[in-house]
Amino acid sequence: MSDPPAIRKVLVEEPQAYCKSAFERRILSPRLRDGLSAVDGEQWASQRRTLGPLLARKALMQIAQAMVDVAATLVERWRNRGDQPFDLKAEMSSFALDALLSSVFHEGLGTDPESMRRAMLTFFATAGRIDPFDIIGVPDFIPRFTHWPIRAKLRAFDQAFGSAIAERRRRLGRDSLDAPCDMLGLLLSARDPETGKAMSEAEVKANVLVFFFAGQETTSSAMTWAMYLLSQSSEWSARIAAEGERELSGPVEGLPERLVETRAVLDEAMWLYPPVVGITRTAARRDELAGRAIDRGTMEVVSPYVLHRHSLLWDDPDAFEPRRFLERAARKVDRYAYLPFGIGPRMCIGAGFALQEATLMLASIMKNFTLKLVPGQTVWPLQRFTLRPRDSLLMTAKRRD
Numbered sequence: 001m002s003d004p005p006a007i008r009k010v011l012v013e014e015p016q017a018y019c020k021s022a023f024e025r026r027i028l029s030p031r032l033r034d035g036l037s038a039v040d041g042e043q044w045a046s047q048r049r050t051l052g053p054l055l056a057r058k059a060l061m062q063i064a065q066a067m068v069d070v071a072a073t074l075v076e077r078w079r080n081r082g083d084q085p086f087d088l089k090a091e092m093s094s095f096a097l098d099a100l101l102s103s104v105f106h107e108g109l110g111t112d113p114e115s116m117r118r119a120m121l122t123f124f125a126t127a128g129r130i131d132p133f134d135i136i137g138v139p140d141f142i143p144r145f146t147h148w149p150i151r152a153k154l155r156a157f158d159q160a161f162g163s164a165i166a167e168r169r170r171r172l173g174r175d176s177l178d179a180p181c182d183m184l185g186l187l188l189s190a191r192d193p194e195t196g197k198a199m200s201e202a203e204v205k206a207n208v209l210v211f212f213f214a215g216q217e218t219t220s221s222a223m224t225w226a227m228y229l230l231s232q233s234s235e236w237s238a239r240i241a242a243e244g245e246r247e248l249s250g251p252v253e254g255l256p257e258r259l260v261e262t263r264a265v266l267d268e269a270m271w272l273y274p275p276v277v278g279i280t281r282t283a284a285r286r287d288e289l290a291g292r293a294i295d296r297g298t299m300e301v302v303s304p305y306v307l308h309r310h311s312l313l314w315d316d317p318d319a320f321e322p323r324r325f326l327e328r329a330a331r332k333v334d335r336y337a338y339l340p341f342g343i344g345p346r347m348c349i350g351a352g353f354a355l356q357e358a359t360l361m362l363a364s365i366m367k368n369f370t371l372k373l374v375p376g377q378t379v380w381p382l383q384r385f386t387l388r389p390r391d392s393l394l395m396t397a398k399r400r401d
Contacts, residue, residue: 001289001290001300001301001302002302002303002306002307002310002313003289003290004313004334004335004336004337005290005336006289006290007302007307007336007339007343008336009289010281010289010300010302011279011281011302011342011343011344011346012336012343012344012345015344015345015346016284017283017284017285017287018281018282018283018284018300019040019281019282019284020038020040020280020281020282020346034200034202034203034205034206034207035047035203035206035207035209035210036048036051036207036210036349037210037348038206044346046192046194046195046197047199047203047207048345048349049192049193049194050190050191050192050193050199051187051190051207051349052349053190054183054186054187054190055349055350055352055353056352057352060352060353060356061253063103064252064253064255064256064356064360065252066103067099067356067357067360067361068248068252068255068360068364070095070099070357070361071360071361071364071365072364074095074361074364074365075364075365075368075369078365078368078369078397079368079399081397083396083397083398084396085374085394085395085396086394086395086396086397087392087393087394087395088224088227088228088371088393088394088395089220089224089388089389089392089393090392092219092220092221092223092224092227093216093220093224095220096215096216096219096220096223096357097120097212097216097220099357100211100212100215100216101116101120103182103183103215104182104183104184104208104211104212105164105182105184107182109160109161109164115156116156116157116160119156119157120157120212158205161205161208162201162205164184165184165188165201165204165205168184168185168188169188172185172188172189183208183211184204184208187199187204187207187208188204210350211350215350215353215354215357217275217386218275218341218348218350218351218354218386219354219357219358219361221273221275221386221387221388222266222269222270222275222354222355222358223358223361223362224388224389224393225269225270225272225273225387225389226265226266226268226269226358226362227362227365227366227371227395228373228379228389228393228395229265229268229269229272229320230265230366230371231371231372231373231395232320232373233320236261236265236320236322237366237370237371239261240261240262240265240362240363240366240367241366241367241370241400243259243260243261243262243363244259244262244363244364244366244367245367247259247363248363248364248367255360256355256356256359256360259359259360259363260326260327261322261326262359262362262363262366263325263355263359264322264323264325264326265322265362266355266358266359266362267322267325267340268320268321268322268324268325270340271308271324271325271338271340272308272309272318272320273305273381273387274304274305274308274339274340274387275340275341275354275386275387276304276339276340276341276342276348276386277303277304277305277383277384277386277387278301278302278303278304279301279302279303279304279339279342280299280300280301280302281299281300282297282298282299282300283295283296283297283298283299283300284296302339304339304340305381305387307337307338307339308337308338308339310337313334313337314337341354365397367400368399368400369397369398369399369400370397370398370400371395371396371397372395372396372398373393373394373395374394374395374396377391377393377394378391379391379393
């Protein structure tokens with residue numbers, strides 16, 4: 001579907017009549033199926049009520065300084081590296097993961113942090129691959145051939161994760177003041193405000209991984225594409241550098257809102273290369289959408305990549321033009337024609353976290369460096385859970401005066 005009124009009806013007005021498809025739940029890794037992105041009904045509503053306060057705007061404002069500090073660490077490391085080429089995609093993925101591991105597991109995960117880090121990166125790289133057994137609905141206990149090579153790594157991660165949860169529950173039960181304040185502790189302590197019920201261990205595990213996807217995959221993909229696009233535009237590279245120079249010297253309070261042009265570049269990057277590659281729903285009854293009769297059981301698919309480049313909905317749909325997201329021009333954007341994080345009740349709950357982190361990091365990097373794409377590369381998008389460059393993306397970062 002590329003018709004905005006039909007999209008509004010399916011995703012916002014009548015979500016109860018268009019549920020998550022069984023196919024979409026099957027192709028999600030089993031490790032994610034108990035999380036907010038996959039469950040339905042009362043289980044979804046309870047998780048949403050429980051997790052909402054943890055990622056609300058007020059809570060995000062409290063961690064803005066920590067995000068600025070993380071960006072400063074990256075800038076210092078790049079300064080020490082000099083002008084040597086590096087793989088931007090790998091750098092962004094690794095750095096976003098390190099920042100999240102620190103935020104979720106303040107005291108680390110397992111006895112071999114590097115092994116855990118590699119296991120997570122492996123999971124991100126393979127979890128979005130569609131296995132033929134998932135397409136035909138083979139039960140989960142039947143091994144997937146596409147996942148066989150990484151089973152040992154993921155088993156070690158699951159064991160370390162389970163041990164971390166058990167140890168944290170023990171410390172929270174004994175003395176909550178003794179436990180570190182991180183996302184794992186918040187998830188284990190969180191209660192549904194209506195029922196008072198805590199999430200199960202399977203739900204906590206799944207939502208930690210959902211949080212990693214929202215905060216790591218989305219942020220790293222958005223940052224990678226934004227910096228690639230800025231490397232192709234001297235005008236916007238200079239504008240973002242000037243905005244960073246002006247605003248980053250001010251107070252952290254309200255900083256994300258002051259980085260207006262930086263946010264416009266990110267919005268444009270997610271318009272050309274949206275992190276959500278597909279949204280599917282299944283009709284629970286007969287209906288009509290965009291003038292067509294829809295039978296019960298029909299799958300509806302919204303592809304943001306197609307929607308954002310639709311020539312009947314957008315001017316210059318293939319051009320890099322962040323002006324379309326600046327204040328006056330943004331008023332003309334149809335809200336149901338721009339869906340980088342989806343929309344409606346099931347809109348990505350980590351969108352605010354990802355956007356705040358990416359905005360602060362992009363401004364910090366562009367303030368300090370001029371990025372150049374190493375010549376001779378073919379840049380092509382690849383669909384996994386997010387839309388990422390197919391190959392390595394080699395860049396040089398020259399220090400600005």
